[in-house]
Amino acid sequence: MIAPAALPPAPPAAVSTPSRPGPGDAVVSAALTETRVEVTSGYHGARIVLYGAVFNPSTRPTDVVVVVRGPERPIRLVRKLRVAGVWLNSRPVVFEGAPGFYMTASTRPLPEIAGFGVLRRAGIGVDHLRIEAPEERHTVTRYGIRDVVVSRLGADYLDWRRAVIRLMEKSDLYKADTNGVRYVDRNLFRADVDLPTEAPTGRYETEVWLFQDGRPVSVKVRPLTVAKVGIERRIYDFAHVAPWLYGLLCVGLALVSGWIASALFRRS
Amino acid sequence: MDLYLPIAEVSVNAPLLVALGALVGFISGVFGIGGGFLMAPVLVFMGVPPTVAVASQANHVVASSASSVVTYSRMKAVDWRMGGIMAGGGMVGAVLGVEIFRILRLLGQADLVVAVSYLLFLGVIGSLMLVESLQAVLRRRRGEPPRRLKVRHPKWLYGLPFRMRFPRSRLYISVLPPIGLGVAVGVLSAIMGVGGGFILVPAMVYLLRMRASVVVGTSLFQIIVTTAVTTVLQAGRNQTVDILLSGLLLFGGVVGAQLGARASNRFRPDSLRAVLALIVLLVGLQMGLGLFVPPADPFAFAAGMGR
Structure with a gap:
């Protein structure tokens, strides 16, 4: 069945530089205690601490969001269907764009920090990950409009996409901690990054976003490598x-x- | 003591794996089966990805079978000629089976085929063996002589061309049925990720009418060849063999297999078959009934690519 899919509009590049900093805007600075995690025979996951400081010349309050993104790999998902009393697997659907590890830590719940559109453009939060099933996508002409993008998964597309995130959360690979960023001193904050043993090896990216009045004013990107x-x-x-x-x-x-x-x- | 496995990419408790290997090795030594059908579910439960579990345990089966075959061969309980012919068929079957499994995985139907195969083969073989061995046990208790097979020389076994002498098994039969059996077991073993002993042992007893005393040793010899081919194919094509995982398992496995091969003398063959039948039946039901249980989550990651 072909139905118009609720494909979320693709946001631009993952890390969009924040709108030009104004004269009174705050600036963030951050560093990881370790930039390289070594997977040895005793490896049992790792905890890395991120420290950062906020330089705020004004009195307007700021919010910090830390995003840790692991290397991407395609995910194959099946749906269980009941056929004549027996639970069978559907045809597998390949999802791309899902990081192998994804974590957000923030000072407040994300929707209180910034609006939907802002978070989507920045790719912050599991709901705004660009997880798509490109093989299922094709274009048709509908109501005289050419090249309408639809998904073969039809109206269930969002169920499938949500399932990817739910299963990753269950494996402890996707996390969102709404008070994961804690201030240890007036301008100095820290966030703990807990990598489970199952987290993939490869290059990770840690983004530290500073929000003021609901818009990103400063961002720092710090690489992290997990290697055997x-x-x-x-x-x-x-x-x-x-x-x-x-x-x-x-x-x-x-x-x-x-x-x-x-x-x-x-x-x- | 936890150990990180480089291919499976999980951290596991090393002593627990050695103990598991020893237990399965013991069962393998006693019954002449590889024990793969017991180990795979336990490894998956411990968090090892199914593809890695199946491939690495095949290597453990090589070790524990080799360990017991040496012991059985000293007791002159291995028919090398019969085992070699079946192993030849088994190799062809394993290559076919690995390809079939790869296609099934791409279609996302590997789980279904594995579950159905377990339910069907283990269920049927387990029930048949259980009935037969219980009858034999009862007859022995009552002091009746063991039942003789009605047809001692079935036509399909003796009428086919290419007959060959198997002195150890005291048979003079066509080589076609053993080759066919080898191919069939090879395909199944690649798909189900097992050595195939639970099919071979009853097939050698009931179909090929081999002497009971050489069945276990010969079956183990055939299993070595099939699982060795499977291990090399899995490592070469899929890179799913974890040498640390199979090392831990086989460390316990070779010792367990030795104890098992010795212990097997102390039991009567019909009671052994009854216990094996029960184990086979239980595992088959447990795997197969999963098909009827509503899943906790309607979605699941498919084995294979990626996670």
């Missing part, structure tokens, strides 16, 4: 660079250890 090191890195690289040799080695190891065990047990 040591033996973890070697195994991973070996398995991907020479996969067939790696497979043979695994089997060889299994055969030898099986033989050793039986030889040892024979003696005893």
